[in-house]
Amino acid sequence: MAEAEGNGGPRQVAVIGAGIIGICCALYLQRDGHQVTVLDPQPPGEGCSRGNSGIFALVHCVPDSTPGLVWQVPGMMLDPLGPLIVRPSYLLKALPWLLRFLAASRRGPFEAGFAALYAMTQHALVAYQPLVESAGAQDMVRKQGWLLVFESDESFAKEKPYKVDMSSRAGIRLEVLDGKGARELEPALSPSIRHGVFYPEVAHSTDPFRFVQVLAEDFRRKGGTILAERVTGFEMGPRGPTVVHTEAGRHTPDSVVLAAGAYSKPLARMLGSRIPLDTERGYHAMLPDPRVSLKVPVMSGDFHCALTPMAEGLRVGGSVEFAGVHAAPNYARVDKLVSVGHRVLPGLNDAGHTRWMGCRPSLPDSLPVVSRSPRYPTVYFAFGHGQVGLTNAGITGKLIAELMAGRPTTIDTTPYRADRF
Ligand SMILES: Cc1cc2nc3c(=O)[nH]c(=O)nc-3n(C[C@H](O)[C@H](O)[C@H](O)COP(=O)(O)OP(=O)(O)OC[C@H]3O[C@@H](n4cnc5c(N)ncnc54)[C@H](O)[C@@H]3O)c2cc1C
Known part of the structure; x- marks a missing residue:
């Protein structure tokens, strides 16, 4: 062998x-x-x-291609600034990847994918430990938890079978909250938030670069x-x-x-x-003076957007765009992320924010x-x-x-x- x-x-x-x-x-x-x-x-x-959201996402074991996704993708792609978009000029190139991606949403491959991601993430922090200790970077990995929030009952119902039921069955520690419970954890959250899931084992870096x-x-x-x-x-x-x-x-x-x-x-x-291999291009806005503070990173489950408190301010990151590694960034996607930031954290100040695009290396499973x-x-x-x-x-x-x-x-x-x- x-x-x-x-x-x-x-x-x-x-x-x-x-x-x-x-x-x-x-x-x-x-x-x-x-x-x-x-x-x-x-x-x-x-x-x-240089610009990721800094989460050591030990609970991120759910493959992106979930069962039933095939019916949701066309709707997602109709919104040019929605969380997932394929640039029309790139559609033919992306097609084989997208077909494999949809094939991975069948129950068998999906469950195998979950098990394989789970196996990795269970060892993620332990494997980092000797490297982090040797580099004296212990204070750069903060184990404070991660809060997933939803304002729509429908989005929560869609994600719950995976992010709550399947994850807790696998042994991932989590706490399901209502809107009030989520705001008790993070008082800056909008009153429109109706559901939360808190994952206490997740760590984050305030400066992944x-x-x-x-x-x-x-x-x-x-x-x-x-x-x-x-x-x-x-x-x-x-x-x-x-x-x-x-x-x-x-x-x-x-x-x-x-x-x-x-x-x-x-x-x-x-x-x-x-x-x-293809790339799911992602974007962020870095807000140097957000005027709201978060104790832990927050993820909007409605808009697939991460809000991470970082050394330089608040980072609002997310978006999946298929356009290849060479196309110029479309920073209108950052404006969309900033608008989600305002929706989740009503007191947010976005003055002076900077914008960034990066190429996630992605495989269809x-x-x-x-x-x-x-x-x-x-x-x-x-x-x-x-x-x-x-x-x-x-x-x-x-x-x-x-x-x-x-x-x-x-x-x-x-x-x-x-x-x-
Ligand atoms: C918006 C966004 C948010 C994210 N948030 C998270 C998060 O919260 N948690 C998480 O776990 N992950 C997150 N990710 C994903 C994560 O950042 C990536 O999966 C990871 O950084 C990929 O690392 P890499 O070393 O494979 O690639 P890269 O960091 O892209 O490094 C690849 C390197 O290869 C070099 N290279 C390219 N071609 C050549 C060549 N011919 N010869 C030599 N070198 C070459 C490049 O210059 C580059 O330095 C996020 C990604 C994005 C875009």
Whole structure:
């Protein structure tokens, strides 16, 4: 079996991508004694970590493609500023992904997806722990809980079977609240909020960008190398790449980990695997002086919009837009997020807010690829974490190190294999 082929000894490893996934893989590989070089044209964290909502969403185990979704998607897509949109010019390109996404909503695949996400998230914080402790970043992970709120009975009824019933059956701790109970927790919430679900085990980071930088600094301090180089191609031998080409030169590592987020698809192809990766582009508004305070991050279940108290102010983030990695941002989507912010928190001040767009690396079954290449034994894949890449980066790094060493893995990696499509 390929997974048993790991040969334990220290090697030269190239990690492609310095996002949270690449940095966590690099740190875990470094702990195993490998000499690790991270290649990325951008400084660590400049991808999705620059603007995500900062939630270690240990309860986010429900795949996005829920049963019955097929009937809801057309309605969702009619609103050009709704939570999910496919740009008309991108529809044909997105179609195969969308069809797989709808296929994943069948009861069997959906339940398997839940189990596989649950397995990862159960180990998410534990796997981060040694990395966070070593970097002295304990105060950057705050375990204060997460509050999901609804103003519409209909939205709550739609989400309850998954976010409450299925989750509590799986053992996720949660508390169902009415509007009054939600406002007792967060007095700034609108009187229009009628339902809440509080998840006490969830943690958040008040600066997910700085979090990656701090982890990357620790990696460097311990002898790791980060080079500002874009990978452009490979020279392939029978066991994997013999040369990694970058815009600046060439490298000859023993093993390669591909962790380039939403940009991984063409590189995976060059490494022998066709993976149906696309991007669900997300947006945020950063409000520097919100004039309302939240004790814990809040998520609007009606509008799929996250409100996270951060070091720089209040971040209002969300939106899923299919338009590929290269199209210009549509900042009207940020205006929509800000309007949701006002609706959930009536006293909100949005003066001076900044706007951001980032490319979530997404696979249609909501699961990442965390796998040895099915084709080349020296190639590993770690990408496609979609909505929960910050959450599951630590466990991903740990699994990649275990696969490379040929050790038994912390969880069964079969659901995340590269050849499952
Ligand atoms: C609005 C929004 C909110 C989110 N909120 C949350 C949240 O609350 N909790 C959560 O868990 N997740 C959240 N996410 C998702 C999470 O941010 C991502 O899943 C995660 O950051 C992906 O990390 P990554 O390292 O795979 O990709 P990225 O952070 O995008 O990093 C990929 C890196 O690869 C580099 N790269 C690309 N091409 C090449 C190349 N050819 N050679 C070398 N390097 C290359 C890029 O420069 C980039 O630095 C959110 C995402 C968005 C957009």
